[in-house]
Amino acid sequence: MNYRFQNLLGAPYRGGNVVISNNTLLISPVGNRVSVTDLIKSQTLTLPIQSSADISRLAASPDGVFLITVDNNRRCLFINLRRHVILHRISFKSAVTALQFSPDGSRIAVAVGKLVQIWRSPGFRKEFFPFELVRTFADFDDKVTTLNWSPDSNYLVAGSKDFTARLFSVNLIAKTKPFLFLGHRDTVVGAFFGIDKNTKRVDRVYTVTRDCYLFKWEWQDGKLDETEGVDMETDGKDGNLEENGGYLVGGKWRLLRKDCFNQAPAKLTACDYHAGLDMVVVGFSNGVFGLYRTVPDFVCIHLLSISREKITTAVFNEAGNWLTFGCAKLGQLLVWEWRSESYVVKQQGHYFDVNCVAYSPDSQLVATGADDNKVKVWTVSSGFCFVTFSEHTNAVTALHFMASNHCLLSASLDGTVRAWDLFRYRNFRTFTTPSTRQFVSLAADQSGEVICAGTLDSFEIFVWSMKTGRLLDVLSGHEGPVHGLMFSPTNAILASSSWDRTVRLWDVFEGKGAVETFPHTHEVLTLVYRPDGRQLASSTLDGQIHFWDPIDGVLMYTIEGRRDIAGGRLMTDRRSAANSSSGKCFTTLCYSADGSYILAAGTSKYICMYDVADQVLLRRFQITHNLSLDGVLDFLNSKNMTEAGPMDLIDDDNSDTEEGVDKQSRAKLGYDLPGSLPNRGRPVIRTKCLRIAPTGRSFAAATTEGVLVYSIDESFIFDPTDLDIDVTPEAVDAALNEDQQNRALILSLRLNEDSLIKKCIFAISPVDIPAVASSIPYRYLQRLIEAFADLLESCPHLEFILRWCQELCKAHGNSIQQNSRNLLPALKSLQKAITRTHQDLADTCSSNEYMLRYLCSTSAKK
Template sequence: MKYSYKFANLLGTVYTKGNAIFLPNADTLCSPVGNHLTLFNLKENTSETLPVTTKYNISQIAFSPDCVLAIILDEEGNSYLVSLQSKSILHKFRFQKPVSCIKFSPDGTKFIVCMEKVVLMYHAPGRTREINPFKLIRSYHDVHDDVTNVDWSDNSLAFAMCSKDMMTRIHSISPGQYLKYMFGGHKDEVVACFFESQSFDLYTVGKEGALNVWECDVDFDFFGEDPDTAKERKSWSFKRLAKHYFNAEGDFNFVTNASYHKQTHILCTGFESGSFLIHELPGFNWIHSLNMADHPLSSVSFNSAGDWIALGCSTSGQLLVWEWRSESYVMKQHGHLNNMACLDYSPDGRFLVTGGEDGKVKVWNASSGFCFVTFTEHKSGVTGVVFTSNGNVVVSASLDGTVRAFDMHRYRNFRTFTSPNPVQFISLAVDGSGDIVCAGSKDNFGVFLWSMQTGKLLSILAGHEGPVVSLAFSSRESVLASGSWDGAVRLWNVLEGKGSRETLALNHDVLAVAFSADGATVAVSSLNTEITFWDASTGVQTGTIECKYDIACGRSELDRTSSKTKAEGKMFDAIAFSTDGSSLIAGGKFLNICIYSVEGCLLVKSFTVSQNFSLDATEQFLNRRKMTDFGPQALIDTDVAKVSLPGVMKGDMCSRAFKPEVRVSEVKFSPTGREWAAVTTEGILVYSLDGNSVFSPFEVDMDITPDQIREKSKLGQHGVAITMSLKLNEKDIIREVVENVPHCAIDVVSRHLKPLYVGKLLSYIAGEISGTRHLQFYVMWTRYLLLHHCSMLKSRWKKVLPVVNNLLKYLVVVKEDLGSICDRNGHQIEFIVSMSEHPNKRLRLAVQDSDDDSGIGNFSEEMA
């Protein structure tokens, strides 16, 4: 149970590519992030990443109208039928070519797949009892170029498809009435086409910025008629009523995407310049326009109510939800433009801070997954971020030669630390008191020390002969450990200022240094794929972990050797201790993250970083299909991604294709001990123990059963019942027993509880207090447990510290939630109280009778 971490969420990246769409009849936005699928609940302000991954990056998503099934397609044509209820893959199917569009019919019986010049119609899975969920009905091959978009009519008896051949085609699928109509009217490829609500009238949007309005002469229920009675009507025709141009309101370049909400008759159009326009149809009345980014918009979609618009930009990784009626943001999230480099947890585990190569420092809510503040003061890549011990300050180091301190209350940069001569800082550490800030340089191989209070440079620690790549402070005393490429780790007593206290000599370059929670042990990762443990007080080596055979390297497309014989990248660049100091987590430029036992120096568990083949170095074996007569196919430019020259907006003939390589830049355990996070190429992977349904009893015997526990609780033996339920370790049983204890007996029961079970009961309360209705009841339990067992908790602080941090985390969350509710209702409560004391009895009766909004009006009439 201690190491049964499961994938919990993906942070730091909100959108990669594909269509970001809303769930039907829900205020939840579904965004493809690499080969993951993230759901943003905009009502509850939370995010969730489904435990479902595809083989390559996701390109298209489609949901059934009843919101039970989803079809996910990757960029290589692999499709996955996913159940949204069990959040598991039900079926896999491979199309021969990449799919450009997929859409369910409104009645949920069919779905259409567009695959280059071919349009395929399938029976929707789950409607009939079939062995193969994807049963092909019919294929259409009458298109001369790639199909760009499709749309269904409201009665699901006809669909329209537009393509790059500047034509739009409408097909009828009513039995016995397979009719077809084709028309043009555009000078460039048709980006999107939309049926009008309860009609066959059509709108087509061209890439050149033109909108055509087409009127159909056939009644909407024509295809529902009996074929025998409709024999005389073998054709239908369309007439263009109007043609409008988007560029009339300004220079918006080419249209990249469009979405239409049929009930509200609102059209939203995205452009190559990063702007979007909102019009009301069919009159083409301009409502609003806004610039979202400097890059083309790749996704535009409406929610079911039609008041929210989701806009995604794949180039900048930006995702926002715009409420067009109030002209305000519902959600505005922007990941790091380039790769993330570092992260750190806040002391209570509620927040995560990340630094990226784009020079931005972002703070994320670990529970909701949203970024709530971004600092952009750095002018170059951020190499280190650290929370101070009180959690009120974030310190960051950058290659621009500055170390900055940010206030987490006012969200401002209040300190900037610089060196006498320009240097590049590549490592960072802050002491336990938060008064001393240290940064290691890449140029002059020195360690710079500043005062947080004054901002002055205190000292420059010299002695290393290579770049100082890692710094760590001891929590027990002001001892600083610095690791360098010169093959040495130096321990400095910062307060004494007498040079290095101890030098730990290694035969290879040092890559990472970490202190244990008690400050007694130093862990060092070196270039020879070893992790060594040293006693911080004596400088004696206490243990060694040989990691050579634990590292699983992938084979890059340009590698000439196999992954087993590959030596490059087989090293741990990042290591971190757990809160209790019993475990060490390590990661690097390879496929897995390893957790080691410090006491036994053994590998406990290994986690695979990614199985996304859209990233480089994820394959284990050579794929001979990617080899040509001239060498690897990766040497030939493909449309994987484009890197343009600086300052060139379009028309860059020197753009090159590249494939990002999988790697881990930083790993950290949460102070609560319940989760850990890793900075990877795809984002921040968060693995947690919460939510696992693993049965893990504690000192259980044959006499401890649910019936025996309930019997003890009914007899009033609450202490015995709680002890037995904690041994059985079933959450429902513990809840039932604890909540049966009378509130007047909590003091006595908690006083006589054995010290062995205090930590387990506090751990249960920490997980329960955030969602329970009996808040005061559990707060009383917390108060008496801490009051009666304070001395015991101090003596066993190593094991109890993660539990206390976890409890503090949820207590602070509940406090903030209650505080916000009280702030919103404070004026209303004061008003009601003041009116209850009014001398006029008639007014008091009016206030008491006003239970809804209409009561306020009655009260106003009484005052008048």
């Protein structure tokens, strides 16, 4: 039960800005969450923190400790990035279009509508009012679009939709007019300070406009007359310049040059400037990006096309060697090294809904299939997608990993079942039917020789040979779509569920057809076998889960889940969530690795976990708090209800969406009928597929927001059932000091504290391992195996741990075999760790072998 959110896979970048912290950490918004990618280690992690809506703006402090995010509801979170906790909250009165920390980290500049606000940056300390508004500049006539600080944190330059840019002196006490940059003919998309490399002071300003022009403004300290430049009037010019606002007050600015990017009729949509390299990177609405040098001459270094869609963000890293681009329409993030012209990261999530998820037998890989016709394979530990298969021409509806761990099957609505080779990354076999069918379910027997797929339109089950690809049989009898299909884990019996209110068992190899039929009172949505094959669970449209004995063919018990999964009211609902009948059923089920509990989910914001033996609800997981999705709130605001329906359904927005996905694209997600926008394009929260890893340590849920991965919390778990007054950490230390390692290990296992268990394991001499292993009681065996699996991931003492595992198998082989069901999750975790270590050693040995051959050949030549 101790599952906690770990990561988010397959969710696309939907818009907003991205930032690079500490030169190597790419921070990007993913819906209402924040994803952090380590560009050196090639690992991505999604923070467990959620905003109330999709995040539109974010900024990181210069030291990389703090992160500030603002969502579409104007709510701001101040986050400790290293500890993953929220420190402070605040709400702004208008939409935030830009925000940035000052270089010294003491202040935050925020563009709120037509205003530029300067806030004092809060710290770690809990305060009643942590955000303090220092100054407000209200000089613009339209929305502020861009902000940039000077390196000394004394000046701020901002651009606006009113075709102007203004330079503010932040520390100025007396009332002073900002410097005004005129002459632009379109919205100012970017404004940046240029630095004199000798004096380290600001000597120029760059402004970039939406109509693809770059303006270079030069500052001169009172050397120009009023006719040569833009007049910057200030109050109190005659006094000391530093006292009245700094070295930029009292001088004059002139337009030095104006350069065109020559991309018309495309519009410039994103830009960034690197002061150290004097380079500017720009992205355009036609998918082209350009890298230009600004000093001494305006020179194009690179001009390349990523796609045909608008680039929504373009950012330099601190060193200036990497460029980051984001395309919200495609859900794509790219990190490109411009010197070597190579990709550092190229990630793209599923643009449409993820329909199915499958774990590999060793739990190291996760495969996902979606409505965008693609199959992606992810590494669980890093969160990266390493291969994408796009041969399907319609939505992918089902996935299945073969026992070999290197073969993946996928079924699609395009009428094909394809087999993928994960070594060569190719489609090596395609299973088809004489006439086109739409497949919605998929199964393979334990030997991997027979492949079965259920259809949506003809209500049949097709059976193929894996070796030859030949169609062997067509199983008929169902009178509705076959949405559930699974082979028994212990024999060759195939179970199928259909909307015709039946579950049927088929003897595929004997060719006897349906050997058993389990009738239901409502449509059957899905089914799943317990891992030992002695129980079968099916979900029906009335919200019940039925548990059957597949051997005797009797109904064992039923769980009523309508009240448990109910929650969330859609904008189009005329009834409250409690009185509505829609969505109160489970569309996906999944047993735990030991079969003691079952996970269930459907068109709801909840995932329910039930104890199978007692038929009670153990826990509900709420998959999201994102109010940008429909069905998250239980109660809608009655003030927004009219006689004609909710006010939110009235579409009074005639302008195009500036960033993210436009309404027409959101309507294509499958939630809305073509040509209509009943929810204004808001996706409905749902869970389409649940899968538990074979190790039992994690599970994945294919939801509207992507694939949510939950894993067991590794923190201290207190279990008082096996404790008495003498079982304490002090008693463990005392036993170790008295050279009673066996007693110390058993005491630590009774305490169930991870650090003490590992301490006692390493205190045991390799010579004493056989004796200690044989004396371990069976009830502590699972906890000890889990500790070894965890140690193999990070401990360098490989031979020591493997010796322990070998002696445990020798001493407790019969017990492990007799109770394999209970120990299966721990054994799978150990197998996963050993397999991963073996692969790493094999790669290292191969590399060393080739290196030794090379050295021997070169020495022989000499």
